Amino acid sequence: MKNLQADVVVIGTGPSGLAACVEASEAGMKVIAFEKQNVSGGAANMGMGPLGIGTRHQQDQMVDIDVERAFKMFMEYTHWRVDANMVKRYFEASAGTIEWLEDLGVEFAGAYKYFPKSEATWHIVAVNGGIGRNGGAIMNKAMLTKAQENGVEVYYETPAKKILRDEEGKICGVDAVDKDGEEIHVDCKAVIVGTGGAGDSPEYMKERMGYTYGKDLFNIVIPGLKGEGIKMAIAAGAATTEMTVEKIYILPFSDFGPQSVPVTFMQPNLMVNVQGRRFINEEMMQNTTFTGNAIQIQKGAVGFSILDQKIVNGYKKKGLDVVNFVHHVDNIDDFEQACDDIIADPNNPDVVKADTLEELAEKLGIEDVDTFLETVEEYNDMCESQDTLFYKPSKFMKPIEKAPFYAGIFHPSGYGTLGGIKIDDKCQVLDNDWNAIPGFFACGTDTCTIYGDSYMFLLPGNTMGYCVNTGRFAGEAAAEYVDELDED
Amino acid sequence: MAEVKLMIDGRQIVADASKTVLEAALDNGIYIPHLCYHENLHPNGGCRLCVVKQEGVDGVITSCSTKVQEGMVITTKDELAEKIRKLSCDFMFKTHPSECTGCPKYGRCLLASISQYVGDTGRALRELKLRVTADETNPLMLHEMYRCILCGRCVRACGELRGVGALKFAKVDGRMRVVIDGDSLADADCRFCGACVEVCPTGSIRDKVDVFRDDIPREQALIPCSAECPAHISIPEYIRAIYEGDYSKSVGIIREKVPFPHALGLVCNNRCENNCKHKHLNSSLSIRNLKRFAAEHDEDKIWLDNYLKVAPRTGKKVAVIGGGACGLTAGYYLNKKGHDVTVFESKKIPGGHMTSGMPEYRIPTQAVLDEVKVIEDSGVKIVCNSPIKNAAELKKDYDAVLVAIGTSIGKKLGYLNKDNLPQTYSALELLQAQRLNQEIDLGQTVCIIGGGNVAFDAAGTLLRMKKTVNVVCLEKDASQASPDERDTALEEGANLFDSHSNEAIIGENGRVTGLQVHKINSFYFHPETRALVEDAIPDSTYIIPCDSIVFAAGQVTGLTDEFGLELNRFGYPIDPKTGKSEYTTSVEGVFAAGDVITGTRFLIDAIAGGRDVASLMDQYLGGDGVIDEQLVERTADPFIGTIDNFASIERHEMDIRPAEERKEDFAPVSTGFTCEQGTCEASRCLQCDLRLQIAGPKFWNDYAGAEGEEVNA
Structure with missing residues (x-):
């Protein structure tokens, strides 16, 4: 048993916890942080950058977005069923946060859209001076380095286990266990939870949202996100919120192989359900949340993206119709080879190839083959004129004619969970009577309920932006609280 | 060896002349990224992440393969070095998957951490991913070689550290890869020690899920047999001693945790075998029978002198009620800690269930009495034919009392x-x-x-x-x-x-x-x-x-209120503070352990309970509660080499005497392993403990900031 003392304990060192560490330590707090993994950064190490609204980059790039327009757009999108004060505060702070990160040494490649229909709010962290993968890791390194310079002590492989409150209900300590099993107790005045949700806990997602892993939800597992922060907070008296999944759609197995396969199947061609009917304007496939939602409500929670050889050849020659930074390849030269490899592997049942449409339907398990053939026929006809069913732009209307035919079997998935701990716009954790629990703060995805039912993809960089900004709010608020406590 | 002085990043460093620049830097808390370097392996200078600038030398040097020299001036954050590191990172991401999503190593990946430190995450070079499907054929280890970055740590660990050589570099379809040197790991004479998993920085070679528990600290989980043993006997170590033919050393290692090796070797319910890693290959080791084998072949008793050593007398008096396994175990440790121990046994001989509750042919009385004798020799006083009527009364004459009477009354359905x-x-x-x-x-x-x-x-x-x-x-x-x-x-x-x-x-x-x-x-x-x-x-x-x-x-304690302790309705002593049966009771200074609080369990549980309560009672009596002891010296050679057809050696069972013969007498049903059987069975051990000798990965974030000072620990 090891006994430590701190003003503020931060649980989790992803972008929200790190931002909290920096802010609290800047304000002179003695901060101890617990991280269960070996490295800091959490899921954001594979992200690319946070949202900013009204930044210098946007001015330079003549991007026309400001807080008012973003706020209105956002509130309309969410039907006002989210905390408007939090949204406003977060958007308003976001430009300053981009500068704050730059002061910590983070370089941004600029402000970008995720996909053509979205706004250029995504501030992509420069990797080697340009756009690269995993810039989030570099941003997190900058925050961690600053925190450590400020004297923040990060304990790795040391999960926090329990948040403690004194007889008056104030936060008074945290218990953790290090990798050798030694118990650590910290006496502290404030605690900040930012553990990144429960995306690696099928049990907790089932309990909270009813999804069955591998059936109606195929999650992109980020190891370690077990929802412990949410459970710990609830055990310490926090009220809980609705939880949602930050939804996307994926080929559950082939998404992790050669990228030519998922990017090609995600092009806006024909998508049908198990009954053989179209159910989406495929142009929407750029919006992974909307498409995930649409697939979710189909029978069997599955959607089939259909291609023919001619479309594939066209992509090889002229490039893809739609690209984004995440799903991005130089070319799809290896598409056929990769599909053949996938089909040959009995563990990868999400790509199908056939010489006739009938055979394709049979391999996909489409229940009504005739309906499917009619759908293709009608679709091919509309390619000559226009999509009178869902109004997809003509440039994306390419007939399905030339064998062999390919299908990708898409299922709903998620980057992780959102929400779980109820907070106010100061990031104070609330109890069931909506009273702030003294000394208790939370930030990041454990608390993120601002999107309502579906992730707001139109303002990209939103989740990382929410995390860094609320982390800063929590760090500041915790420091203020401790200062006031010390004055009394 | 001589010491040399050098400068690293403006800091004066004193290092042993045998060290490399990288080792000297890391020893002094200065991080230099490194990937192919591992402190247990010979450097191969392949990854070029550890390059640094040496003043007066053109270009850069690889710090993992350059020895320190007097007066060296080293800069780790040199522009050229940083450029080379980025390029090196780029080369790794040429083949390594560009997406971390779905990778089980995420959050613990050395490559990701280095790329974070170096500030390069790939992309500058055209990708050339390895298309190799996952090999899940081995029940213990998973190969996902499409994640491999060819650092060669696993090849070196298997070859130079273990002397096995089951993995090698080979050119397959024109591309260099790490492959198994044979049709399968078993065919390649793999010893399944897990060294390759331990050193792999990227998750290309991993333990299969469910081989190790994830609810206990890693150090314990990696040795599943010891983790399952209630007394945490160091099983791989004593099996190694058997393999080496040193049966007395083996018994010494067992005795560091339990005073009844022979009795346990005869009747333990061997939960250790439930999680033995070998069960995934064919079947678990015959651990209990090996314990018996060691105990029955221990002629030298090299542990005895250390075993009989006791701490200076504290002047404290302890009474133990019940001379069974729990009471005698606690008595041994309390005496060892310097307290004067008297054990009161109601029957005419000590041993509890070992001498009167199990059949003679399973656990001979003499075998038990021999082990009890060692406890007596260490200074514990055992008084037989002395039932105790009231524990609270007895406490008046002693500083502490332990109730360890077990469940000694058999139920009769009236x-x-x-x-x-x-x-x-x-x-x-x-x-x-x-x-x-x-x-x-x-x-x-x-x-x-x-x-x-x-x-x-x-x-x-x-x-x-x-x-x-x-x-x-x-x-x-x-x-x-x-x-x-x-x-x-x-x-x-x-x-x-x-x-x-x-x-x-x-x-x-x-x-x-x-x-x-x-x-x-x-x-x-x-x-x-x-x-x-x-x-x-x-x-x-x-x-x-x-x-x-x-x-x-079934059996019960047979206790009544006359015993002077608060009991629950089933006759088990309880601590009124919690209402549960615990080591503490309603009378201060009177403790309870073994079956009398847990209900009827197994011999090893009684012994483990005796250990725990002895530690607690020692603290109550003013001691530190530390009852760990080392009785024998041992070394574990990490260079294990190969054994022919290692993976397919079948578990040995002891020869059982025919029913017609054995029912005529009370002698043990089996005569135990022969030397040949015992040695061969011991050779099957996967030596899971060797893995703990291997140093863990060093992450850049571990090098910044100091850990907090402890207060009022």
């Missing part, structure tokens, strides 16, 4: 014996009578009521007393008992009346004449009332003629 016929016994009464040579009126034919292991212990004992034995139980095929123990007794001639429910014990003239029973299809115990609910076969009642009845229907 409702079956309305006429109070005298020829009805508990299994414990029977076993005790046989082992302590007491009179017992059994007649010729005995019905045993109950179908657990104790019922078959009683059956084996009665058969050796030349009785006719009927085992009557509710369970079909006596499924409560372990199949081995059941079959052993049935082979020896016991009759089984399974799916039978008892109605009454029948008698004439004050003697038992039979047991009235009926047959059942099925039964269960009501989850709330615990009452028996059965689906009886109509009109199936009949009488099994017999001369006596033995109940094997």
